[in-house]
Amino acid sequence: MADSTDHQVAIVGCGIIGRTHADTIAARPDATVTALVDGDAAAATALAARLKEAGQPEPKVYDDLTSALSGSNISLVAICTPSGTHAALAEQALNEKKHVVIEKPLDVDLTRARRLGAAATRAASHGIVSSVISQHRFDPGSALVSQAIRSGRFGQLTSAVATVAWWRSDEYYASAGWRGTWAQDGGGALMNQGVHTVDLLLWFMGRPVNIQAQAIRAAHHAIEVEDTVVATLTFESGAVATLHATTAAFPGGRTRVSVHGTQGGAEVENDRLRRFNVDGDKEDAPVDAGEPGGHKAQYDDILRAIADGEQPGITVHDAIDALATVRAVYIASTLQRPVKFLDVLEGRYDDVEVSRGIGLPPS
Structure with missing residues (x-):
């Protein structure tokens, strides 16, 4: 099982991008996926099996975020559902004082996005971190x-x-x-x-x-x-x-x-x-800047921000x-x-x- 100091993570949405988040978290020493949320039981079960095959503890599976939040000791929620559902789910998690990672885009509706921005600002005043994936x-x-x-x-x-x-x-x-x-x-x-x-x-x-x-x-x-x-x-x-x-x-x-x-x-x-x-130099400067960081680099930033009590490199307001x-x-x-x-x-x-x-x- 996860160490008590680890983040216990709920992944909401177990499709393609949910698998990316799950794989990223599974490779970390400081976080463990302990809950999967998806109305499609087959998708959630398949992702649970994928994590188990990777040597991770088998996460619990839930139909909705409300059940997951009440049934698990979650500290971080990753929103990986269709884009038009992002803001409402993220706001629900923030209201429960959970840190939140939202897959791009923030949402598709600016009214919902503004409301989430206000919720993120309130949550930040209590040390709750929210970020939107912009890994590049x-x-x-x-x-x-x-x-x-x-x-x-x-x-x-x-x-x-x-x-x-x-x-x-x-x-x-x-x-x-x-x-x-x-x-x-x-x-x-x-x-x-x-x-x-x-x-x-x-x-x-x-x-x-x-x-x-x-x-x-x-x-x-x-x-x-x-x-x-x-x-x-x-x-x-x-x-x-x-x-x-x-x-x-x-x-x-x-x-x-x-x-x-x-x-x-x-x-x-x-x-x-x-x-x-x-x-003003006409010659190209060296361009071998290193490998792209991907989701891992952004999760590094998010979990550092949580640990240090700071805001992450990419905020909800950047995504708005x-x-x-x-x-x-x-x-x-x-x-x-x-x-x-x-x-x-x-x-x-x-x-x-x-x-x-x-x-x-x-x-």
């Missing part, structure tokens, strides 16, 4: 770029380019009823596949001011949401960026974030640093900014005009029905 901030290459930006080694930032060019098949979208729906997926290529890249873009460039966009269904016509989107963003610094995400690119496409300044720049491709120029940016892209596409980020963040567009703005490419 912990990749060594991305961290090096962020440090260079904050120390001014790129000079004046002028622009950035962020792209996610992936393929997802029709079978992928059909594999779970929530995929490709507005209610539970909250969007398509940008909300699901691209939100990590949005988070990196904001980490590097700061908050956007204005956003304009076009989102379409280019290849996957059975889904409700977009499979391709292009946006332009203007930031508080005056810099601009293009943002592109698609799940309709022939397999083999890449994820890339390029940052450009007057004294240098960098390019992170597929989570690795590929180019790095600083201090990323969600608001994605929503701003959808709103701008729907309205076919630029929108202000703060107007979206503060709820002035909450009544816009973005689903009517996503369709076939304009004729």
Whole structure:
């Protein structure tokens, strides 16, 4: 059994990403999965067997989070359910004074996200930690770029380019009823596949001011949401960026974030640093920044924050900014005009029905 000083973890949602969290926790000396929550008993039982085969104590299985919280001595809850359920479950756990890790995105609804943000702030005042998975901030290459930006080694930032060019098949979208729906997926290529890249873009460039966009269904016509989107963003610094995400690119496409300044720049491709120029030097600086950190690196940060009584590197409020940016892209596409980020963040567009703005490419 887990040592009394270990974190006893409940994983809520036992699908693909739940297995990732379970494997990450199982490899740690300071945390043990003791509870699994899923309305699909077969999924929970399969994950319990996976953990047992890995030499872990067999966790208890529950139908819902309420039962798990009352039936186990849990200190940390990992939310790995469909995106549209994240905020409500996280708020429930915080209200029970449990630390919370939420898989990306934070949620798909900004009203729920704001409510969770308030709950997270209240919980933090009592030493309760909440964080949202944005593991690529912990990749060594991305961290090096962020440090260079904050120390001014790129000079004046002028622009950035962020792209996610992936393929997802029709079978992928059909594999779970929530995929490709507005209610539970909250969007398509940008909300699901691209939100990590949005988070990196904001980490590097700061908050956007204005956003304009076009989102379409280019290849996957059975889904409700977009499979391709292009946006332009203007930031508080005056810099601009293009943002592109698609799940309709022939397999083999890449994820890339390029940052450009007057004294240098960098390019992170597929989570690795590929180019790095600083201090006006035309020669590339060494780019072997190390292996991407993955979920392990973020769990290191979260459990350190709990132990030290500090806030984690990525907070719920950071994730709200990323969600608001994605929503701003959808709103701008729907309205076919630029929108202000703060107007979206503060709820002035909450009544816009973005689903009517996503369709076939304009004729």
